[in-house]
Amino acid sequence: MKLEHHHIQDANNKALKSHKDHFHFLSNHLTNKGIHVDTIIKKLQDFQVAIPSWALGAGGTRFGRFSFYGEPSNLEQKIQDVGLIHALTQTAGAVSLHIPWDVPEDYNAIKQLANSLDIKFDAVNSNTFQDQKESKESYKYGSLSNTSEAVREQAIQHNLDVINIGNKLGSKSLTVWLADGSCFPGQNNFQTALQNTENSLKTIYKGLPDDWKMLIEYKPYEPNFYSTVIQDWGTSFMLANACGEKAYSLVDLGHHLPNSNIEQIVSILMLKGKLGGFHFNDSKYGDDDLTVGSIKPYALFLIFNELVYGMQNNPQNPDLAWMIDASHNVKDPLEDIIQSLEAIQEAYAKALLVDQNLLKAAQLDNDVVTCQEILQDAYRTDVRPLLEKARLESGGALNPINAYRTLGVRNQLIKERGKNTIATGL
Numbered sequence: 001m002k003l004e005h006h007h008i009q010d011a012n013n014k015a016l017k018s019h020k021d022h023f024h025f026l027s028n029h030l031t032n033k034g035i036h037v038d039t040i041i042k043k044l045q046d047f048q049v050a051i052p053s054w055a056l057g058a059g060g061t062r063f064g065r066f067s068f069y070g071e072p073s074n075l076e077q078k079i080q081d082v083g084l085i086h087a088l089t090q091t092a093g094a095v096s097l098h099i100p101w102d103v104p105e106d107y108n109a110i111k112q113l114a115n116s117l118d119i120k121f122d123a124v125n126s127n128t129f130q131d132q133k134e135s136k137e138s139y140k141y142g143s144l145s146n147t148s149e150a151v152r153e154q155a156i157q158h159n160l161d162v163i164n165i166g167n168k169l170g171s172k173s174l175t176v177w178l179a180d181g182s183c184f185p186g187q188n189n190f191q192t193a194l195q196n197t198e199n200s201l202k203t204i205y206k207g208l209p210d211d212w213k214m215l216i217e218y219k220p221y222e223p224n225f226y227s228t229v230i231q232d233w234g235t236s237f238m239l240a241n242a243c244g245e246k247a248y249s250l251v252d253l254g255h256h257l258p259n260s261n262i263e264q265i266v267s268i269l270m271l272k273g274k275l276g277g278f279h280f281n282d283s284k285y286g287d288d289d290l291t292v293g294s295i296k297p298y299a300l301f302l303i304f305n306e307l308v309y310g311m312q313n314n315p316q317n318p319d320l321a322w323m324i325d326a327s328h329n330v331k332d333p334l335e336d337i338i339q340s341l342e343a344i345q346e347a348y349a350k351a352l353l354v355d356q357n358l359l360k361a362a363q364l365d366n367d368v369v370t371c372q373e374i375l376q377d378a379y380r381t382d383v384r385p386l387l388e389k390a391r392l393e394s395g396g397a398l399n400p401i402n403a404y405r406t407l408g409v410r411n412q413l414i415k416e417r418g419k420n421t422i423a424t425g426l
Contacts, residue, residue, distance in 0.1 A: 001080065001412050002117075003087040005395055011403035012392065019398050023385040030353070030381075037386070040352050044345055044390035049280070050094035050122035050323040051337060053102040056081045057423020059289070059327035068332050070413030073421040075102045076113060081413075083117030085334060088403055089341050090396035094122040096323050097169070099162045100132055101424040107168045122173070123215060123277060123321050124166035128155045129179035129223070142180040144200035145193040145229045152200050159204045167209060173321055174208065175250060175277065176201070177217035181224030181231075193229050198242050205243040214247040215277040215321065216240050219255040222287055233265045240274055248276025248318070252325055253303075254287035255279075262299070263306045270310030270317045278307070279325035280344055289326050291336050293343025300343065301379050304351035312356070332410055338400045342387065349383040 027037045056078045057071040072078040079095060086092040095114065104110040114121065128143035136154065141147070143155035163174050180197065182188040205214055218236040219228055230236055233249055240247040249269050256262055269275035282290040282300070293300050310317060324340050327333065354374060362370040388398045397403035404410075 001084065001409065001416060003084055003407065003409075007407055008087065008395065008397050008403060011406050012398045015398045015402075019385065019388050019392070023389050026382070026385045035353060040349060040386060041390045041393070043352060044349060044387060045090070045394050047091060047345065047348055048093040048322070049091055049341060049344060050096040050321065051082045051085060051092050052096045052098060052125070052323060052325060053078045054098045054424070055324065055327045055337065056333055058333060059329045061329060064329075066329060067419070067422065068410065069419040069421075070410060070415075070417045071333075071421045071423040073417065073423065075104060075110060077417065078102065078423070079110065079114050079117065079119060081334060082119055084409060085337055085341070086117065086119060087395075088397045088400040089338060090391050090394035091341050091345060092337070093118060094120045096122045096125060096175075097166070097171075098125045098127060099158075099165055100127060103165060104169070111169060121166065121169040121171045122323065123175045124162050124169075124171045124173075125175045125177070126159045126162045128158060129177070139179075142178075142188075142193065142229070144176075144178055145180040145188075145197040147192070147196070152196060156200050156203050160207045163204075163207055163209070163212070167212075172211060173213040173215055173276070174204070175215045175217060175321075176204070177219070177250075177252075178230055179223050179228075181221075181228035182226045183224050184226055188227065190227065194235075197229050198239055201239055201243050201247075205247055208246055212246065213276050213318065213321075214240075214243060215250040216243075216247060217250040217252060217255065217277075217279075219252070219287065220257050233269065237269065237272070237274055240276075248274050250277035250279065250321075251275065252279035252281070252287075253292075253300075254281045254283045254289060254325070258285070263303045266303055267306040267310065270306070270314045273314065273316035273318075275310070275317055275320065277321035277323065279323050280340060281324070281326035290328055291326055291331070291343070292324065292340035293347065294339070297343065297347070298379060300347040301350050302375070304347040305354055305375065308348070308351040308354070309356060334409070335401060335404060338404060342400070345387050345390075346383055349386050350378050350381060353378040353381055353383070 030037050058067050072081050082095045128139050131138050137151040146152050216236045218230045220231050236249040280292045282292050282295040284295050326340050328336050359374045
């Protein structure tokens with residue numbers, strides 16, 4: 001299924017007058033405050049978030065998985081689904097492949113399909129957190145950190161293979177997330193595990209093309225529950241420094257202990273020029289992978305405030321790789337992603353409203369009340385008309401969820417694919 005522009009235009013017609021009224025009101029309000037509305041709209045249009053190939057099917061837990069039917073059963077259909085999301089939102093212009101779940105059979109055909117849908121290939125993700133059928137060695141007790149040299153070599157080679165696959169597609173970065181760790185005290189020697197991981201990452205780093213980046217992800221627990229080798233941003237930062245200038249930390253919102261100050265982590269990494277990527281999701285208890293902005297929208301806004309400040313003031317930090325890493329079990333996965341994209345754009349737009357110069361002056365005066373008022377004034381602003389305007393001018397839907405349902409996208413996918421297809425991934 002492919003959405004044509006006239007389909008989206010038809011869905012927009014009913015809401016067009018209401019949008020114009022709301023946008024006119026907000027635009028005048030912001031202009032009177034000295035805010036350049038056109039500049040914000042352009043930044044919203046330019047802000048593209050990658051969709052992970054594994055998130056287009058129904059999610060699941062260790063207890064069960066419930067299909068939404070019409071799931072993509074191969075990489076071509078997954079890219080087509082990203083194309084549907086991008087056509088509606090105009091903010092999902094990239095796909096992030098997870099290897100070996102989604103290895104192209106015909107690279108030229110896959111690239112042509114993605115190009116026809118205005119989709120680029122973002123970071124490629126390696127998978128050493130589960131065994132594959134053809135694998136000689138097992139990752140049961142770790143991969144890059146394993147005490148077995150044979151296991152480490154297999155994991156290193158897999159990452160090098162992933163780089164090769166991504167290079168053929170035009171990707172420019174490798175994301176490494178390790179499940180390596182221990183479940184019980186005494187199971188691992190912490191120093192040996194970390195040193196093995198560092199040595200392994202350095203070997204992979206040597207295989208990076210000159211214009212590539214390595215993104216090193218961290219997580220405090222799960223699937224191991226006593227220790228994780230790369231458990232926090234400091235360990236990731238240390239390993240990135242050990243590898244070299246093309247290695248960076250990657251922040252996943254769900255990969256922190258409860259109530260961690262993620263905005264401070266983001267700020268420090270950008271100051272040091274070592275924030276390379278960002279994974280969006282939301283959580284109540286742990287790595288819940290809930291829809292972005294569904295639980296802690298103000299926290300998301302505060303994080304974006306630091307991201308915006310960093311993008312404006314830290315030229316030493318590279319352009320970031322943005323990706324949604326959310327997958328809930330009781331929603332249509334495409335609707336879930338659309339909601340996440342809306343929340344991301346909303347938090348970004350609100351952060352762009354913050355007068356950083358005024359905030360800096362209040363900080364220098366230790367005027368705590370004014371600092372809070374500046375942030376909360378931006379947060380309380382209903383920026384949805386700006387998002388609608390950005391999508392409308394780019395050819396997207398004023399209300400992507402309504403358009404998705406009005407156009408019967410899921411029903412059409414079921415007609416085309418049937419009810420028994422299952423997407424690869426978790």
